[in-house]
Each structure stands twice: as structure tokens, then as C-alpha cells.
Amino acid sequence: MLVTRNRGFGDAWGLFWYVDVYQKQREHHEIPCSLNIEVDTISNLPGHIVDKILSHLPLRDAVRTSILSSKWRYRWVTLPYLVFDNHSVLVSTQDQTLTKNKLVSIVDHVLLLHNGPIHKFKLSHKDLQGVSDIDRWILYLSRGSVKDFILEIWKGHRYRLPSSIYSCQKLVHLELFNCLLKPPPLFNGFKSLKSLDLQHITMDQLAFELMISSCPLLERLTLMNFDGFSLLNIHTPNLLFFDVGGVFEDVSFQDTLHLAVVSIGLYVNSGIERNLAFGSTGNLIKFFACLPHIQRLEVQSFFLKYLAAGIIPGKLPSPCLELSFLSIRINFNDMEENLAALCLLRSSPNLQELELLARPEEQVTARMASKISDIFQNFPFNQLRLIKIVGISGIRQELSFINFLLANTPVLERMTVKPSSVDSGWDLVKELLRFRRASMFAEIIYLDP
Numbered sequence: 001m002l003v004t005r006n007r008g009f010g011d012a013w014g015l016f017w018y019v020d021v022y023q024k025q026r027e028h029h030e031i032p033c034s035l036n037i038e039v040d041t042i043s044n045l046p047g048h049i050v051d052k053i054l055s056h057l058p059l060r061d062a063v064r065t066s067i068l069s070s071k072w073r074y075r076w077v078t079l080p081y082l083v084f085d086n087h088s089v090l091v092s093t094q095d096q097t098l099t100k101n102k103l104v105s106i107v108d109h110v111l112l113l114h115n116g117p118i119h120k121f122k123l124s125h126k127d128l129q130g131v132s133d134i135d136r137w138i139l140y141l142s143r144g145s146v147k148d149f150i151l152e153i154w155k156g157h158r159y160r161l162p163s164s165i166y167s168c169q170k171l172v173h174l175e176l177f178n179c180l181l182k183p184p185p186l187f188n189g190f191k192s193l194k195s196l197d198l199q200h201i202t203m204d205q206l207a208f209e210l211m212i213s214s215c216p217l218l219e220r221l222t223l224m225n226f227d228g229f230s231l232l233n234i235h236t237p238n239l240l241f242f243d244v245g246g247v248f249e250d251v252s253f254q255d256t257l258h259l260a261v262v263s264i265g266l267y268v269n270s271g272i273e274r275n276l277a278f279g280s281t282g283n284l285i286k287f288f289a290c291l292p293h294i295q296r297l298e299v300q301s302f303f304l305k306y307l308a309a310g311i312i313p314g315k316l317p318s319p320c321l322e323l324s325f326l327s328i329r330i331n332f333n334d335m336e337e338n339l340a341a342l343c344l345l346r347s348s349p350n351l352q353e354l355e356l357l358a359r360p361e362e363q364v365t366a367r368m369a370s371k372i373s374d375i376f377q378n379f380p381f382n383q384l385r386l387i388k389i390v391g392i393s394g395i396r397q398e399l400s401f402i403n404f405l406l407a408n409t410p411v412l413e414r415m416t417v418k419p420s421s422v423d424s425g426w427d428l429v430k431e432l433l434r435f436r437r438a439s440m441f442a443e444i445i446y447l448d449p
Contacts, residue, residue, distance in 0.1 A: 059088040059110070080119040081148075082110060086126050099127045107137060117145050124152035130159025130178075139164040146170065147192075152177035158202055166190075176201055183207050189214020197222040205229040212236055245300065253290040260293055260322075265300030265329075282310025284343055285317060294320055297344075298327040302359075308336035316347040323348040327355035332397040334361070339375060350383050354405075358391035358398065358420065376404040380438075387415040394424040394431070403435045412439040418447040425449075 059082065089106055091099050103125055121141055123134070130153045141149065142164040149171055153159045160180040166187045174190065175197040182203070193215045203211075203226065212221070213235045220241040221234070232244065232251040239256050245265040253259065284307050288294075297320075299307065326348060331337050345351065387405060392398040406415065419428055425448070432444050 059083055077113045078116040079114075080117055082114070082118055082120065083122040083124075084110075085122065085124045089125060091125075091127060096127075100129065100131060103128050104131065104133045107133070111137065111140060119146065120148035120150075121146055122148075122150040124150060124154075124177075126154045129153065129156035134159065135162040135164075138162055142167045147172045149173070150175040151179065153179065158200070173197075181207065181211075183211060187211075187214075189216075191216065193218055195220040198226065199224040201226050202228045205231060209233055209235075252286065256290045257292060259291055260295040262291070262294060262296070263298035263300065264303050265298075266303040266306055267301050269302045269305065282312060283307050284310075284312060284340060288316055288318070288320065288347075291320070292318060293322050295322045296325040297323060299344075300327075300329050302329075304328055304330055304337050304340055305334070308334070308340040312336060312339045312343055314346060315343060320344075320348045321350060324350060324352045325355075326351055326353070327357065329357040329359050331359045331361045332392070332395065332401060335375070338397070338401070342375065345381065346379055349381075351381060352383050353386045353388075354384060355388045356390070356401070358389075358393070360391070360393065360420065376400060379408055381405075381409050382411065384409045385411055385413045387412065388418075389416070390418045391420045392417070392428075393420050394428040399431055402432065406435045406437045406442065408438060409442070410438045412437070412442040414443045414445060416445045416447060419449050421449055 059079075084103070084107055089103065091102050107123070118141060121137075123137075134151070139162065146168055147170055149165075149168065150173075151159075151161075152175075154177075158178050158180045160182065161176070163184050166183050169191055171190050171193050173195040174193060175195075176199070178200045179198075180202045181198075187210075189211060194217050196212075196215065196218060197220075199222070205228070208229045209231075212218070212233075215236065217238055218236045219238055221236065221239060221243070223232070223244040224246060226246050230247070230249040232248050233254070234242065234252070234256060235254040237255045237257070239259050241261045242256075242259060243261075243263045244251070245263075245267060247268050248266065251264065287307060326344060328341050328344070330341055341356075345354070384405075387409070389398075389402065392402075402415075402417070406412070417428070417432060419425060425446075429446055432446070
């Protein structure tokens with residue numbers, strides 16, 4: 001079995017260690033011979049061993065192997081995976097123009113000499129802006145069989161993708177950072193795409209919806225910090241993983257019956273009025289209508305406030321039977337958010353792990369100013385084993401929620417509590433120890449902030 005260090009074969013030590021292991025394996029199986037013939041191990045390595053070594057090397061080191069022997073001289077030019085990042089391409093100059101010229105020259109040189117298919121192309125150098133040279137590199141790739149394309153523009157304005165990118169119909173994974181997407185009118189989606197990661201991108205509403213719905217095999221979708229569209233209408237029947245964080249007005253799912261992992265964060269307090277929810281069902285029921293098989297859910301930033309808009313049922317019409325992990329960022333001072341969180345808990349009979357992240361806000365709702373204990377009715381959570389609560393300050397609303405959880409978790413193994421500051425640490429510990437626990441094995445762990 002081949003064992004590598006964390007960096008793989010990113011240095012000479014890894015390369016020659018690999019060669020040494022291979023040589024010892026050969027010597028172990030060779031028949032003893034009286035002739036002592038010196039063998040050039042490097043030159044006589046089998047082709048698949050050479051390819052394995054090169055695949056673990058940064059591109060700059062793979063090119064350097066040309067000096068090892070004549071058989072290695074042009075071996076790197078057949079590499080199907082080309083990665084141009086700060087680790088594989090070193091540019092030691094502070095002059096932006098010289099940096100750009102050198103990076104362009106390196107990529108041009110590699111593509112000019114390359115022989116064979118390119119399955120993966122990654123361009124993610126921190127010193128490269130969205131230069132026009134990228135257009136012709138993408139055009140070159142579009143004529144081949146690229147399956148994995150990653151473009152991250154770390155400097156300057158958003159780079160507008162050329163139309164040639166939309167003809168890469170063999171793409172399986174597409175990852176874009178700081179790009180402007182404007183598909184041509186005849187674009188009909190990526191038919192082989194399974195993973196789409198869009199971060200810091202600009203795209204209009206219609207183009208976004210058409211792209212998402214025109215990728216029939218899409219399984220993973222990541223959206224972070226986007227603009228140009230604000231309605232997240234997700235219509236992808238094979239979607240398994242959905243991770244979104246940004247500013248948007250609404251999110252809805254259609255035909256996403258296989259969706260299992262969802263992480264969603266609304267980055268601003270949108271100020272949604274309670275009476276502006278969608279019909280009589282409210283956002284909670286609407287959101288979970290097409291998520292029957294969800295297994296892991298993370299409600300981040302202000303998204304719980306969105307879910308709390310409208311009528312909040314005691315339980316969802318269809319329970320989340322497969323949900324085993326739930327993470328919620330919550331304002332304990334908000335009655336509606338507390339009710340929404342309780343609805344999720346009561347609708348998840350097989351929940352095993354719960355994480356509550358306090359989002360402190362000074363405003364206390366009028367309903368919360370009444371008697372908070374009225375909303376915490378006994379309801380056993382018979383599968384909940386692990387609870388983590390972070391960022392609390394020891395206010396009455398937080399303690400009531402904790403007391404409720406401890407009293408209704410008969411198989412609880414561990415509750416971890418980490419306050420926002422040390423100011424009320426000792427008082428918080430005394431309160432926690434005073435609460436009755438339904439589980440005789442429950443352990444409460446206090447962590448310093």
C-alpha cells in the first residue's frame with residue numbers, strides 16, 4: 001500500500017521515496033543473479049508508476065522531472081490534470097505587469113506543449129486578474145473533453161466568461177469565483193454537470209433559473225455572495241446537496257425529493273413582515289414541502305427569521321423522518337424564532353444532534369415579554385443524544401430553552417455550552433447544574449469563550 005505525507009508528492013523527498021519503495025519491491029521478487037548489473041531505476045519505472053508520481057506533484061515539479069532521464073523528458077505533457085495556483089506556479093516579483101506576463105507565459109507554454117486530453121483545468125492564482133488571455137484558454141479547452149473546470153479570479157473586477165465555456169458539454173464539475181455569467185440565447189444547460197459552485201458571481205434571474213433547471217444530472221449546488229438575482233427557485237430532480245449564503249428574497253424547491261443536505265444563510269435581516277408570508281401556510285411549510293428526505297440542515301444567519309414569517313405550526317404536516325443533524329442560528333429574544341425552532345424540533349423525531357448558535361439582538365418582541373414558559377410544552381425527543389449551545393449570555397429566554405431541552409431528552413449523552421463572554425460564566429454554570437435532566441447519563445460540559 002502506498003502511504004504519503006499530507007502534501008502528497010509535493011517535494012523531491014516524496015518522489016524518491018516512492019522510487020525507493022518500488023525498487024525494494026522489485027528486488028524482493030527478483031531471482032538472485034551473479035552478475036551485478038547497475039540498473040537505472042528512474043528510467044525503468046513502468047509508465048503507470050510514472051503517471052502516478054506526476055499526478056501527485058505540483059505542476060512546476062512535474063515539469064522539472066524532465067531532467068531525470070530521456071524517458072521522463074516529455075512525460076509531463078500528457079498530464080490530464082492541469083492546476084495553475086500559487087502552489088504550483090511561483091512568481092517572485094511585486095510588479096503586477098511582470099507577474100501577469102509571467103503567469104500568461106507559463107500557461108501558454110504548458111498548453112502549447114500539452115499532448116492528450118485535459119480532464120481538469122484549474123486556474124486559481126492570487127496574482128492573476130481577469131485578463132483576456134483566459135478567453136483563448138477556455139476556447140482551447142472547449143474543443144477538448146474537459147470535465148472539471150475551476151476558475152477563481154482573486155483580483156480586479158468580475159471576469160466575464162466567454163461564450164465558449166457554455167459549449168463545454170462534458171463538464172462534470174464547474175467552479176467559478178468572481179465571474180460574470182451571461183449565457184448565449186441558445187444555451188441549453190450542461191447535460192453532464194453534477195457539481196456547480198458559484199461564488200461572488202453576477203447573473204440575471206432568468207439565466208440563473210434556466211441554468212439550474214437545464215442541468216438534469218446536477219447533484220451538488222453551492223451559491224455564495226451572488227447578485228443579479230434574488231429568487232432562488234431550485235428545480236433540480238437529482239439534487240442531493242445545497243449550500244447557499246447571500247442576500248435573497250425567497251427560496252423555493254421543486255422536484256427536489258432526493259435533497260439530503262441543506263445549509264442556508266440569509267446574510268441580512270430582510271425585515272420580512274409577519275403578515276406578508278405566502279398565503280396561509282407560512283414559510284416553514286412552504287420551505288419543507290419538497291424536502292421529504294432531508295438528513296442534515298443548517299439554518300444560518302437570519303434565515304430562521306425568514307422561516308418564522310407567517311403562520312408557525314406546532315409541527316410540520318409531513319415530519320422530517322430522516323433528519324439527524326440540525327444547526328440553528330437563533331435570536332432567543334424573538335418569540336417567532338423560538339416557535340419556528342420548536343416546530344423544527346417537534347417535526348424531527350429521529351434527530352440525534354442539535355446545535356444552537358445564539359444571535360444576540362437587543363430588541364425583545366412584545367410576545368416574548370410575556371411568559372416564555374407558555375411555549376415550552378413537554379415533548380420528548382427520544383433520539384437526541386448530542387446538544388451544543390454556543391454564544392449565549394445567560395438571559396431568561398436562553399435558560400428556559402436549555403431547561404426545556406434537558407427535561408425532554410431521555411437519551412441525551414452530552415450537552416456542550418459555550419457562552420459569549422466570561423462575565424456571567426459562574427452564574428450560568430450554577431443555573432445549568434440546577435436544571436432537571438431526563439437522562440441520568442447526560443453530561444453537561446462548560447467551555448470557556
